[in-house]
Amino acid sequence: MSIQPPLRHLLSLQDLPRPALETLLNDADRIASGPSRNSSLRERHVGRSVVNLFFEASTRTRSSFQIAAQRIGADVLNFDVAQSSARKGETLLDTFLNLQAMGCELFVVRVAEQDVLQTLADASRPGVGLVNAGDGRANHPTQGLLDMLTIRQHKGRDFSALRVLLVGDILHSRVARSDLHALRTLGTGEIRVCGPQALLPGDATLDGCHVFDRLDAAIEGVDVVMMLRLQRERMEEGLIGSLDDYHRDYGLGAARLRRASPEAIVTHPGPMNRGVEISDEVADGPQSVILQQVANGVAVRMAVLDHVLSVT
Numbered sequence: 001m002s003i004q005p006p007l008r009h010l011l012s013l014q015d016l017p018r019p020a021l022e023t024l025l026n027d028a029d030r031i032a033s034g035p036s037r038n039s040s041l042r043e044r045h046v047g048r049s050v051v052n053l054f055f056e057a058s059t060r061t062r063s064s065f066q067i068a069a070q071r072i073g074a075d076v077l078n079f080d081v082a083q084s085s086a087r088k089g090e091t092l093l094d095t096f097l098n099l100q101a102m103g104c105e106l107f108v109v110r111v112a113e114q115d116v117l118q119t120l121a122d123a124s125r126p127g128v129g130l131v132n133a134g135d136g137r138a139n140h141p142t143q144g145l146l147d148m149l150t151i152r153q154h155k156g157r158d159f160s161a162l163r164v165l166l167v168g169d170i171l172h173s174r175v176a177r178s179d180l181h182a183l184r185t186l187g188t189g190e191i192r193v194c195g196p197q198a199l200l201p202g203d204a205t206l207d208g209c210h211v212f213d214r215l216d217a218a219i220e221g222v223d224v225v226m227m228l229r230l231q232r233e234r235m236e237e238g239l240i241g242s243l244d245d246y247h248r249d250y251g252l253g254a255a256r257l258r259r260a261s262p263e264a265i266v267t268h269p270g271p272m273n274r275g276v277e278i279s280d281e282v283a284d285g286p287q288s289v290i291l292q293q294v295a296n297g298v299a300v301r302m303a304v305l306d307h308v309l310s311v312t
C-alpha cells in the first residue's frame with residue numbers, strides 16, 4: 001500500500017500520521033515473515049543508489065541499512081568519513097551536494113547535530129530522498145519503527161491496553177524520543193518513564209507520560225520494558241553518580257523484572273552497557289527480544305527504503 005502523502009524523506013516519526021506508520025509496520029512485518037516478497041522489491045529497485053553517510057559511530061544501524069539496501073537490489077556506497085575530505089574541513093552540506101551531483105538517490109544520514117537533516121532535505125533535488133539514521137539526541141525514526149514492530153509481534157496490533165515503560169537516560173536518547181512519538185501515535189494505553197531526575201528532559205518530550213523516579217514502582221505490572229543506554233558520550237560530568245549506584249537504582253536485573261507482567265518483554269536498542277543498565281541474565285534471558293529487534297531492523301529499513309525510493 002502506498003503512503004499518502006508519499007514518503008519523500010523520513011526525518012522523524014513526530015508528524016508521521018498513524019496510517020503511514022502502520023503501513024510501514026505492515027510492510028516490514030511481511031518482509032520479516034518471509035523472503036518471498038523480496039523479489040518484487042528487487043525488481044523495482046535494482047541498480048538504485050543508496051549512500052550511507054554516517055558522521056557518528058554505528059554498528060547495527062549502518063550495517064542493517066547496508067544489508068537492507070542490498071536485499072532490495074540497490075547499490076550501496078558506504079561513505080568513509082574518516083578517509084574523506086570532511087577531514088580537510090569540507091562541510092557536510094558540500095559533501096552531500098557533491099554526492100548528489102554524482103547521481104546518488106537516497107541518503108541515509110547520521111549526524112551529531114539535530115538541524116542538519118532538514119538543511120540537507122531543503123538542498124535535495126527532486127528525485128533525491130533522505131532517511132534520518134540518528135541526529136544527535138532528537139530522532140532515530142527507523143529504531144522507533146523496529147521497536148514498534150517488535151512490540152506488535154509479541155503483543156498484537158492494538159496498543160490501547162498496553163503498559164509500556166522506558167527506563168534510563170531519556171534526556172540524551174533519540175531512541176526514546178522516536179519511541180515516544182510512535183507509542184503516542186499508536187494509542188498506547190499507558191506510557192511510563194523512569195530515570196534519575198538529571199536524565200529526564202524538562203520539555204514536552206514526556207507530555208502524557210507517567211513519570212517515576214523509583215524503578216521498582218515503575219515496573220510494576222508493565223507489558224513492555226524498554227531499556228536505554230546510558231549515553232556517557234553526550235553527558236556532562238557529574239550528571240549521575242557512580243555506575244554502581246546507577247545499576248542499583250535503575251539497572252534491570254532478574255529480580256526487578258519479576259515485578260513486571262510475567263509475559264513482559266524487554267527491549268534495548270544497543271549497544272548495551274552490560275552490568276550498568278541491564279544485567280547479563282536479563283539481556284540474554286527468555287524475556288529479552290533484543291536480537292529480534294536487530295533482525296526487525298533489516299525488515300523495517302527495507303520497507304522504508306522501498307517507500308522512499310518509490311518516490312525519488
Ligand code: ASP
Pocket residue numbers: 134140174175228229231269270271
Ligand atoms: N544505537 C542507538 C543510537 O544510535 C542507541 C544508542 O546508541 O544508545 O541512538
